[in-house]
Amino acid sequence: MASSLHIYVDYLSQPCRSVGMLCRAINAPYKEHITKLLKGEQKAPEFLTINPLGKVPSVKDGNTVINESCSAMRYIATKYDTSGKWYPNDLDIRVKVDEYLDWQHANTRRHGAGYFYNKIIAPMRTKQPINMSVVNEHEKELARVEKEFVEYFLASKPFIVGDHLTIADLAAAAEFEQPLIGGYDLSQAVRDYLKTVKAEMGPVYDDLLKDIKSMLKA
């Protein structure tokens, strides 16, 4: 049967990796459309008919279009995860997933992506020196984010809800990997957490990090 679930992604992007990892982890019947950020394909007229915001990831399932990664993961897990573990039905567990996903936009994502963009992407694009005062500010905030993540969200558990992975961990891991790859010195506690997520995910974890790592080597 042809799949109705289409994901538009570039795995250079953290939210794309979260969505891609979920689809692979739950073996969703999806079709992947690579939309190359470095070629500006997210701004191409045909892509803008799917996501007028001109960003990836974008997800289309039948007539439903979702242009935010966390909403997309909630939708995909609710519809296609037969294990029921990735976005748990139990309200007391689910709310912990939502709590992290709501928090991460202004914290892990904002400062992890901000660090990576200002340290790596902006100088590449503008051919100007790195703006160290902006990078230092993200670095300072990332240290706070890591502390809050470890002390509040993990609180000595292996994963955000306790003993198993959810979509919240996929978002967290994707967003923490980006500054790490960009040279940020992550704390040992967050490195250990990433190792645990990776061990649980298996080969797909490194597979989806290949593009960003090879972009930096080039």
Ligand SMILES: N[C@@H](CCC(=O)N[C@@H](CS)C(=O)NCC(=O)O)C(=O)O
């Ligand atoms: N909040 C959105 C963020 C989407 C986003 O910022 N995507 C970036 C890649 S990480 C993008 O497409 N940037 C291209 C552009 O702005 O032109 C989500 O989580 O889906």
